[in-house]
Amino acid sequence: MTRFRVGLIGTGPWATATHAPVLAAHPDAELAGVWGRRPEAAAELAAAHATTAYEDVDALIAASDAVAFAVPPDVQAPLAARAARAGRHLLLDKPVATDAAAAHALAGEVERAGVASVVFFTLRFAPPMADWLAARAQEGPWFTGRADWYSSFYAADGTGAFDSPWRASKGGLWDVGPHALSVLTAVLGEITSVTAAPGPADTVHLVLRHAGGASSTATLTLCAPERASGVNLEFRGERGTASPEAFGETGWGDSGVAFQSAVSALVTAAHAGRPHACDVRFGAHVTEILAAAENQVSALDGATQGGRTRTQAS
Structure with missing residues (x-):
């Protein structure tokens, strides 16, 4: 089998620490080149892995069989659609976009082009978690599930090594929310509805319904106090309660x-020509769920602010 030529779009911390070195060392792939919005960063990253820095993104796409993305979601979506139209397979980051229309438009481009796509939902690919989730899915049916992501990324006592404007703007719902939805879906099935409510700072609480009849909840934040940070994942059913050991x-x-x-x-x-479970269509569905939750939170926040204004005026 010929090694897959994968072009990399992005030069930030994830591209530098994970994407580029893995692509350069993968037994079935090769790093075909790098493009970034800062040419000097692209040149530096390409030199570190003995590949080519491209000044024109279309030239990188043309030189590749597939394109991997390590850029903000709303930069990713139009560039990925461009690559799909050129007949290139896509290795996308989560979320695929922060707008449902853009995400579904990208999925449509992928379908029309007949190319493969995978969205890098980390826990769906990381052993031993991926194996644990697959085993739990086989054990069902489950009654309920819970996935709580308490990150202190933006807490006063936290750190932000992977800080970015989109993450600061969109908060935990969009940054850690995709992780929660991906693991809940892996075990409980497709999410069919969401109800969302705001908590302190960027915290969002979700109540989810799944196609098989199970329900689940998720709490998402990047602003938890450092001592309150942590991840909880559990499923409850006829077999009892299942949680991964030593998650952290x-x-x-x-x-x-x-x-x-x-x-x-x-x-x-x-x-193989067969879609992966974490393809762009799944990524678009996750974006749709998160966008619906964001709209509900915004409406509740607006109503709360309006109530406070009326109270103060009276």
Whole structure:
């Protein structure tokens, strides 16, 4: 099998720490080149991995069999659609966009082009979590599930090594929300409805309904106090309660190993012509759920602010 030529779009921390080194070392792929909005950063990253820095994104796309993305979601969506129209397979980051229309437009481009796509939902590819989720899915049916992501990324006592304007603007709903939805879906099935309510700072609480009749909840934030940070995942059913052990130590696994699995999944999907469970259509559905939740939170926040204004005026 010929090695897959994968072009990389993006030069930020994830591209530097994970995407580029994994693509350069993958047994079935090669790093075909790098393009970024800052040419000097693209040149530096390309030199570090003995590949080509492209000044024109279309030239990178033309030189590749597939394109991997490590850019903000609303930069990713139009560039990915461009690559799909050129007949290139896509390795996307989550969320695929922060606008449902843009996400579904991208999914439409992928379908029309007949190319393969994989969205890098980390826990769906990271052992041992991926194996744990697959085992739980086989054990069903489950009654309820819960996925809580309390991150202190933007807490006063936290750190932000992977800070970015889109993450600061969109908060935990859009940053860690995709992780929660991806693991809940893996075990409980497709999400059919969402009800959302705001909490302190950027915190959002979700109540979800799944196609098989199960329900689940999720709490998402990037602003938890550092001592309150952590991730909780559990499922309850006839077998009792199931939670991964030592989630903080083993659940995420190594991001490089997870990304290597995602690259392999894209290569397999492209050669086999069969869609992956975490393809762009699933990514678009996740965006649709998150956008609906965001709209509900905005409406509730607006009503609360209006009530406060009326109270103060009286």
